[in-house]
Amino acid sequence: MKNYLWIVTTLLLFVCSCHQGQAADSHHLPSASPESVGMDPGRLALIDFVVQQGLERDSMPGAVVLVGYQGKVVFLKAYGDRQLQPEEVAMTTDTVFDLASLTKPIATATSIMQLIEQGKVQLSDPVSKYIPEFASNGKQDITVYQLLTHQGGLIPDNSIKDYQEGPEKAMQRIYDLKLYYEPGTRFAYTDVGFILLGDIVKRVTGQSVHEYSQKHIFQPLGMTETGYLPAAELKKRAATTQQREGRWMQGEVHDPRAYKLDGVAGHAGLFSTAEDLAIYAQALLNQGRSGNTQILKPTTVELMTRGYQVVDIMRGLGWDVLSGYSSNRGDLFSRQAFGHGGFTGTSLWIDPAQDLFVIFLSNRVHPDGKGSVNSLAGRIGTIAAAAIKNQSIGGVKVPSKASLEVLTGIDVLKREQFKVLNGMRIGLITNHTGLTREGESTVQVLNNAPQVDLKTLFSPEHGFAGKLDVSKIGDSTDQKTGLKIFSLYGKTRTPTPESLQDLDALVFDIQDIGARFYTYISTMGNAMRAAKQQGIRFIVLDRPNPINGIDFSGPVLDEGSQSFVGYHRIPVRHGMTAGELARLFNTEMNIGADLQVIPMQNWKREMYYDETGLTWVNPSPNMRSLNEAVLYPGIGLLETTNLSVGRGTDTPFEWIGAPWLDGMQLARELNRSGLPGVRFVPVQFTPVSSKFANELCSGVNFIVTDRWRFQSVETGLEIACQLRALHPEQWETKSYNRLLGNQSVFDAIVAGESVLQIQALYQQDLAEFGFRRAKYLLY
Incomplete structure (x- = not known):
């Protein structure tokens, strides 16, 4: 925040800076005055002042600055010179710059993301799958994800001598490198890793990354001034860097290794102009789209640019998010911001939460390589963000909600007069949550539909009425319809062939909660298998994920740990609807059912349940409010240990406690941890049933202050870490992994590692899940 204070002070003292930096007409993105889009031109004009300071301090000979906001170029200006020696040449806004390491995310990582979309590359794949020669010297298990996040165990740069005999020999020497450290155990920024990623592009496509x-x-984006090996016309207006072999480099790659690789490499070699880069930046803000061109799917953009925990920093896939390399990041950017810099004096930062991007291009290495611009670029980013009127610093961009009422699958089915079920004999898997928007039971709706023959009912854990909290439930009869209810939480958890006799389809209509270990989705999966074996159709009447369909987090279930509380290899919080999970299960688990999902209408992924207009019905006896559902993925993980999670009280999952726990100390440490969107209050409570019944428990109450910033699973893991540190003898961990389902994370908690270290353990699996998940999303 020091730069923010500096800006405020300067605004008061530097009154003459109210002149707005002149914005040139852009043939790429439309230009607009700052006022017309809600920016303060006086604040934005401070860019002139800080850049002039940089010129006077010999940080660089010149620069071009471009600020884009809400799809418009609001600031574009050239400063100083693009060449000082052998003669001075003024900087212009169309100057072509050597982007250096901006090549990594813009050319190489974007190419890799496209190949991942196409299913030609996977994040978890070993690099040696594509480059067999790379497997030597213990490198056989290094993954694509580890290269993208700079944790592949590779040296930052191998010797320039390795490049003296041409590209082919140079690549062979890279393949032969020994490990620099154990892959996945640390972050070490490396050019070598991106050289290899560029090589993967070539191996997979037959084309160089260029x-x-x-x-x-x-070309699809219309970026006519961007690419490797710029043509003669572009070279003429390129910024000069340093001397090599008796000549000044102008339009020739500065990086010595990229130069030895004939100017084309995954880590460096890209050239561009500010206006061309603005097209790319805006495409990412537009979720991968520019006009009619879609270079990446929206889900891919989100997965590429979100922050993944890498030891104690945050990196995207090819992008920086928050690390030791983020000094060129504006102080007022949100936590959604991502960007990168380049050695020659370039940087690009994009902030989706503020619909803002800032491009800073300089040739700070001219003429002697001594310029320094990272802090200057960061100050410019801070100014740009501060110029936004009515901004929310550090906020989260949440798309606007639908104004129409959400219709669930049963509502859509009813409105379409049950055409999907016309003339069919069906079995219905449901409970008390199976209701229309008006509150009518799905059982009654289908039973009354003349074209539908409802033959039998099935119920999940907690029974048909959703009130039982016992280990086994027997079959029963529905008093209103007289239909038999087969329990799927008793002698069997799968529909038997006998129960499916004379049926044409099984219909599933139950409200899920959004956590892996909530068993209704396991019931669905088992029933899909039974339907497949019986040769009948399986139909899911979809319902909202009550804690939104955007966020997914937590450890992915280990292979081999599948159970009724861990049906498939998904993270603790999956961010999917039941219908989407059915699609994923059907494909990934090779169920092969004749599956049909009746989608909702008007539901948006960012919605929490209270934004749907639907009536909240407790999905299970101890899930009594949306607030408890928000807490559940993280707090629920703890209930297999010797803690009360509030069962037997009026507010389960809103607090934890035990007779042996020091609630005041735990609350103090949790508040000190800086977990976002939540506060912790020491409490005492006495459960009337369940664990520690009628015993006074000391504990902690959870107050969610901002549910969009709150991270339930991270909070649950932090609580576990603090319990391990504060009560190593009293807190029993032997059953903790039952719901956690990830041995490496469990071992790390028991070993006393930090939450940051623990989160880093599962980021590759989480990123891979993101791409797996994207194939099955319906909304």
């Missing part, structure tokens, strides 16, 4: 990015990224 050829591929031109054809599939830059």
Whole structure:
């Protein structure tokens, strides 16, 4: 925040800076005055002042600054010179710059993301799958994800001598490198890793990263001034860098290794102008789209640019988010911001939460390589964000909600006069949550539909009425319809062939809660298998994920740990609806059912349940409010240990406690941890049933202050870490992994590692899940 204070002070003292930096007309993105889009031109004009300071301090010979906001260029200006030696040449806004390491995310990582979308590459794949020669010297298990996040165990740069005999020999020497450290155990920024990623592009597509990015990224976007090996016309207006072999480099890659690789490499070699880069930046803000061109799917953009915990920093896939390399990041950017810098003096930062991007391009290495611009670029980013009127610093961009009422699957089915079920004999898997928007039971609706023959009912854990909290439930009869109810939480948890006799389809209509270990989705999966075996259709009447369909988090279930509380390899919080999970299960688990999902209408992924207009019905006896559902993925993980999670009280999952726990100390440490969107209050409570019944428990109450910033699973893991540190003898961990389902994370908690270290353990699996999940999303 020091830069923010500096800006405020300067605004008061530097009154003459109210002149707005002149914005040139852009043939790429439309230009607009700052006032017309809600920016303060006086604040934005401070860019002139800080850049002039940089010029006077010899940080660089010149620069171009472009600020984009709400799809418009609101500031574009050139400063100083693009060349000082052998003669001075003024900087212009159309100057072509050597982007250096901006090549990594813009050309190489974007190419890799496209290949992942196409199913030609996977994040968890070993690099040696594509480059067999790379497997030597213990490198056989290094993954694509680890290269993208700079934790692949590789040296930052191998010796320039390795490049002296041409590209082919240079690549062979990279393949032969020994490990620099154990992969996945630390972050070490490396050019070598991105050289290999560029090589993967070539191995998979038959095209160099230069050829591929031109054809599939830059040309489709209309970025005519971007690419490797700039043509003669672009070279003429390129910023000069340093001398090499007796000549000044102008339009020739500065990086010595990229130069030895004939100017084309995954880590460096890309050239561009500010206005061309603005097209790319805006495409990412537009969820991968520019006009009619879609270079990446919206889900891919989100997965590429979100922050993944890498030891104690945050990195995207090819992008920086928050690390030791983030000094060029504006102080007022939100936690959704991502960007990168380049050695030659370039940077690009994009903030989706503020619909803002800032491009800073300089040739700070001219003429002697001594310029320094990272802090200057960061100050410019801070100014740009501060110029936004009515901004929310550090906020989260949440898309606007639908104004129409959400219709669940049963509502849609009813409105369409049950055409999908016309003339069919059906079994219905449901409970008390199976209701229309008006509150009518799905059982009654289907039973009264003349074209539907409802033959039998099935109920999940907690029974048909959702009131039982016992280990086994027997079959029963529905008093209103007289239909038999087969329990799927008794002698069997799968419909038997006998129960499915004479049926044409099984219909599933139950409200899920959004956590992996909530068993209704396991019941659904088992029933899908039974339907497949019986040769009948399986139909899901979809319902909202009550804690939104955007966020997914937590450890992914280990292979081999599948159970009724861990049906498939998904994270603790999955961010999917029941219908979407059915699609995922059906494919990934090779169920092969004749599956049909009746989608909702008007539901948006960012919605929490209270934004749907639907009536909240407790999905199970101890899930009594949306607030408890928000807490549940993280707090629920703890209930297999010797803690009360509030069962037997009026507010389960809103607090934890035990007779042996020091609630005041735990609350103090949790508040000190800085977990976002939540506060912790020491409490005492006495459960009337369940664990520690009629015993006074000391504990902690959870107050969610901002549910969009609150991270339930991270909070649950932090509580576990604090319990391990504060009560190593009293807190029993032997059953903790039952719901956690991830041995490495469990071991790390028991070993006393920090939450940051623990989160880093499962980020690759989480990123991979993101791409797996994207294939099955319906909304």
